[in-house]
Amino acid sequence: MQTSENLLWLIALPLFSSAILLLAGKRANSWGHIMGTIVSASTFTIGIIEFFAMQSRSEENRAVTQKIFTWISVGSFNVDASLLLDQLSICFVLLITGVGTLIHVYSIAYMSHDLDRRRFFAYLNLFIASMLLLVLGDSYLNLYVGWEGVGLASYLLIGFWNEKPAYATAAKKAFVANRVGDVGLSLAIMISFATFGDVSFSGMKDGVDQASSTQLTAIGLMLLLAACGKSAQFPLQSWLGDAMAGPTPVSALIHAATMVTAGVYLITRSNFVFDAAPIAQLMVLIVGGVTLLFGAIIGMAKDDIKKALAASTMSQIGYMILATGLGPIGYAFAIMHLLTHGFFKASMFLGAGSVMHGMKDEVNMRKYGGIGKFMPITFLTFGLGYLAIIGVPPFAGFYSKDKIIETALNEGGIKGLILGSATLLGAMITAFYMTRVVILTFFGNERWGHKDEPHESPALMLIPIGLLSVGSVASGYLLYKGDWLVHWLEPVVNPLKVHHKELLPPIVVSIMAVAVVLVGVSVAILKYRGEQPDKAPERVSVFTRAARKDLFQDNFNEAAFMRPGQSVVKNLLNIDHLIIDGMVRAVGSVSLSAGNKLRVVQNGYVRSYALLMVVGALALIATIWLITA
């Protein structure tokens, strides 16, 4: 395999930049954001260079590696700090650095009033570095470093305004939920080592034929758990909504476009495991299916624009996860949806940020209304994103989502039916809630009360949004055209290895998909036309209430984990004090009281001392008599 000396720079540049920004402190206030952005842009440049270099090579020579140093080497456990850039990772590199750079640019303006803007850019750079390490690591352990690194960056960014206790709590919640997933990744690595004696992708891939299916299933399930944590999939989804506490660019970059899709990357990267572990694959399908509906349902009831988008993200990643469960062909479509989603969701988030910028950080859509005419460009870009996400041809989302629906249906049988229905239903709901978001925000009556009129955001914010919306329009077709992405990823995921029979002609599927979208849109228009109250209606159906409460995910976690956990802690504190330490203290006090009791024998009377001697003598005689008898 070829080597490249550039890969390290991808990670090192933003990492150093981040370190410099953090260490320099206030001194860097004036230039920190510039440096952060330039660094991010240079990583994008490197990414582009590498991409074209890769494209120019023959297919089997495209992947390049770079060994940096021997990281851990103990006995047979050898892990190099080593990077791998192949067809799959370059997609991510471009997405991360591209979207990342745009968001850097956007943030310059968005965060311009924040005193800590420099710190914000430091975190962003840290995130870029970690995320690149995640997708470039050539072994699970290297990936793990990036994996937790992005978790840390996410934690820092969600809690960026951690003076507000709720935000700090949200950050912590995200980290802990991610850690649950990390347990999965840790265990997956451990099982991998026990199974393969190696934790690098290539090494494991070579050994996969000799591994038992039990082990592979275990690895697969653990990887899925990891993916669930990072990608906010059921049952570890609850943190994502709260994560919207972070500044909006963060929500766009980390909690929509890149980090949360790491789970999809992980499963795709581990395709050789999942392909050999059907049970794990089935679980992937179930998780994906459940989440896509779960997120969609929550999305229908959210009034907070960011939380509605977050629910949508959750749901869209559900699609991707589901796609990865569909076997070799699914991986490519999952990545395709991931890339298109990266564009349109980022664009919409930034759009939402733009709206909030214009609305003095108001996030409640019930307080919006009719913003379209005040913020035309934002409206336009958001609209493009909207069309992309609901899957209107020829926007990006159409191609990617359509392919997933099609593949799901093509599974055939009950499985195909269930998966197909789920994806179609999801598409319908998506259309509904996104339409709802658009109507509540940009159309209808103006509900912002006495506040100043909303105003359009500065160019520095609008240009990134614009570029992203271009992506949301065009990316789908570009990736789809001639199955470009499918062929591109072929060496990594072998999408063409298995030939799928087509149960339904693609065009029928597309028509079905568009039809359900139309249904969803129409219902939403019917429901939300006309005047809307500026407060959420109280008298709503049980379903709405459940959806508003995120389908009781927090209540469940609280009842199932938090409260039992707290009581365990409380009881252990008592046990530790009363029983364990108590036993120790008991030994002390028993000795002391024994001492005090025995002291009484020492009564000061000579006669009783003599008696004690006599008793002792008799005892000796008795003992000897017993021994010799």
Next chain:
Amino acid sequence: MLTAPSLGYLLLSPMIIVFAAAVIGVLVEAFMGKTHRAAVQLTISIGALLLALVQLWRIRDLSSTTAAVNSVTIDKAGIFLQATVVVLALIAVLLIADQENFTAQASAVPGSNEEAVALLQKNQQTEIFPLFLFAVGGMMLFPVATDLITLFVALEVFSLPLYLLAGLSRRRRLLSQEAALKYFLLGAYASAFFLFGAAFLYGYAGTISLVGISSAAGSANEVFLLIGIIFVSIGLLFKISAVPFHSWTPDVYQGAPTPITAFMAACTKVAAFGALLRIFYIGFAEAQTIWQPIITVIAILTMVLGSVVAIAQRDVKRMLAYSSIAHAGFLLSGVVALSKDGLAASLFYLMAYGLTTLAAFGIIGLVRDSTGEVTDLNRWVGLGKKSPLVGSVFAFLLLSFAGIPLTSGFIGKFAIFSAAYQSGNIAIVVSGVLASAIAAFFYIRVIIMIFFTDPVNDSVSVIIPSVKSKISISVATVASLIFGVAPSWLLTSATNFATFIK
């Protein structure tokens, strides 16, 4: 035709010197004026002890079973034990030389005019020196005596002066006299047991010599042997304060004048253990299956009870008394071991323990208020603040008692438990370490009181010791430290000297 019994004067010379000095001391007491009497007495005592020590050095390689017909066996171990007694006595005499601990006139009724006048006129009697020398002589004789009557006589020779010395305190004379009475009555009681047992051993073996008893094994009258062993053991176990014959110890240690307690605690233990070792190693060696289990049980009981009861003590002298009981238990493991290693370990332990004990009681004598010594532990709080040096030294001594490494107590404990383990007595080793853990508690409690508790504002203070006490305490402490850090010399000597001959 009668031939005069031949005596090995050279071999006996250390004892003869001490006894002679004691007799001279009596004469001095009787005929010398009060002005220089104390100094002369002290000189005689020290001189005699030094001379005895020199003699001991000169005869260190000699041995004989017939030094005094067949009654005394001078052998390596005996010489070592005698030397130990003499060295400890030398240190003790410097403490005793601080006359103001002792009543001016023992015969005077406490609180009477007579007493006050004697004090006022500095009419201090100095009978403690001859008494002390007699005791030392007896203690030297006890571990080398090889027949029952000599043992008995030696026992009485060193006990009787001690009974008297215990009653000579200047302050708290009622307590002191009570201690004397208790010590006397119980000691005599124990002697009676010893003698009765001796009679039965004689009945069993037809001879009073230890060797004879040993070689009479298999004689028909096993019962006599058993009774003999039990009763003789009682007498000896009383002297070493083994449970359940220990009750006198705390009371007497507390009541006796502190220098006497120091002397008693250190030297009696050496003498009594010396005799115990000889009797069990020589006389009863053949009957080991009988006594070993019993002594094992007694040893365990002694260490545990001594340690446990010590926890509850409020008086520092009583605490050290219980500590000495616990140490007796540890030392008994050396007896049980019944091996050269056991003997060597015991020899080392006795020296180390004796030095530490002397220094500890020496320090106790320094803590005073206007009415005399303060032994109530609650009033020792914050002593480390008042006198860091004395506090530190005492803490070090306590650590040595507790057997923390780099103290002689630890080496001793290690040696003696190794020997016990070697002989297969693992139970005693385990109980020993557990008892040490309990014991550590009360030693450390005292350290806490001294260092970590703020001093209450009372009149307790540390007096500046006289030169004699200073020498005594510092020699004992330094020796204790050296034998902890570099014990090689003493250990090697103990090993070299660890032989009893028959």
Next chain:
Amino acid sequence: MSLLTLVGALPLVGAALMYFIPSKNIELVKKFALLVTTLVAVASIFLAIGFDKSVTSMQFTQSNSWISAFNINFAVGLDGISLVLILLSTILVPIVVLATWHESDGGRWSVKTFYVLILILETMMIGVFAATDLFLFYVFFEAMLIPVYFLIGGYGSANRSAAAIKFLLYSLFGGLLMLASIIGVYVISGNQIGATFDLTQLATLEIDNQTENFLFLGFFIAFAIKAPLWPFHTWLPDAAKSATPGTSVLLLGVLDKVGTYGMIRFCIELFPDASKTFTPLIITLAVISIIYGAFMAIGQKDIKGLIAFTSISHFGFITMGIFAMTTQGMSGSNLYMVNHGFSTAALFLIAGWMMARRNSSIISDFGGLQRVTPVMAWSFFIAGLSGLALPGLASFVSEFLVLVGTYTRYPVAAIIGTLGIILAALYILIPIQKTLHGPVTPGNEKMTDLNLREKIAIAPVIAIIVVMGFYPKPVLDLINPTSEKVVTNAGFTDPVAEVNK
């Protein structure tokens, strides 16, 4: 005389030279202590430079007869494991001295006494890791208690004397059990090969099973108390709460390592069969420690108690790795000892500064420190992240090696142990949220950030934490040969991966 002996003796010489410095001149005393300890650190680095990684036998050996009657030698030497632990000790001490410049000012005794005790302690710490004579080890092991006892009792905060006595009694109890076993080993060696305390010779003894089990237990309980392993842990939180932060650093960072070090050096090397017999039990205790310590840490209101309980959890990992009997577990545990030393040092030192500024150790008294004292907050944050074993920081590598190594032999234990990493997130992030985040708690507004001295003290620790996370190879290279040797000598070979069978 070996360089090792010189390094070990240097602090003691320093302590003796302290005699010539007037007690009143506090600054000079402190500077001198800093100078001596820094010299020791530098000298110990020469040990590392001169250490030959390719050899698994002891290096820098020296053996002089000490107590010939028992064939006790002053025998010292280094292998990879002891070298890294000595480096840990010698590097931490000057940092502690510098970091806790004013810690001893308000103590019961003079500042000079404090530093004399610290210097004596340093000699003991070096000695305990360097001793290759069992008796010598025991002497250091026990004698070490005394300076610590006085450091806790003399300079600690509230409740110090109770904590000090608890610490001492616990340790003494364990030590005495060990003494019984040492005597046993010694006697057996006397029966078989001639009485000796030499470790390499003792390892060749043939001991019958029952005896070996008992002897093993004597050692193990002593080390389990020291380490501390559940359920022998209750002394540690009390001691850590009462001791000064600097003492706590040495206590948790170095002294407790003697326990885990002892498990390797004595339990496993001397009693391989008994180790095998007791492994299930020990692994169970270790797993309980991991989870129990973590839960207890979550419940702590006192920041020092929190760090103490996190350490109990971490010691569970270390013990688990040791008794997993795989190269990865063994090396991981060794590395963990070093990493935990530095992470805990960082946590405790910074916590100490926080507490000194606020005059409180209750977590809820802090809040919003990130605003007020950013440098301190950041340092604390990074130390905390290392505490929760974030990849890229020191603890991760070791924790992961332990888990991987354990998994290959005891998967269930490793799986349960892995749950500890979730709890770790909680026990670190909850206090971080409470102390660093949120609005500034009243009373903290005027808090000052780290001064230059404190920055200089903490910088190397943080640097080590980061570097060891990314590049643990130099240390692993030192550790690996010895770990492999220990595992092999104990009669184990690493489980072979499934696909290679």
Next chain:
Amino acid sequence: MAVANYLYLSAILFTIGAIGVVVRRNSIVVFMCIELMLNAANLAFVTFARINGNLEGQVVAFFTMVVAACEVVVGLAIIVTIYRSRRSASVDDASLLKR
């Protein structure tokens, strides 16, 4: 009369003495009881001398008498001093030292 009977007598005397020490309060009486025990031992020695057919036991008896006499001297001295201080010869009164 069988020689063994002397031994029984000796044992009885010893027992009486031993019990006497435990039950009597007057220190003089207690002391006399101890003397009784010593003499019981003497009796045993003499008896055994007879049984064993050698003189050692008889020699011991003489020694014992001498030692007992010394003991009397010391003992009475102590008892008398205490009596002078306390005006009581009861051993129970001397019980300040305890616990």
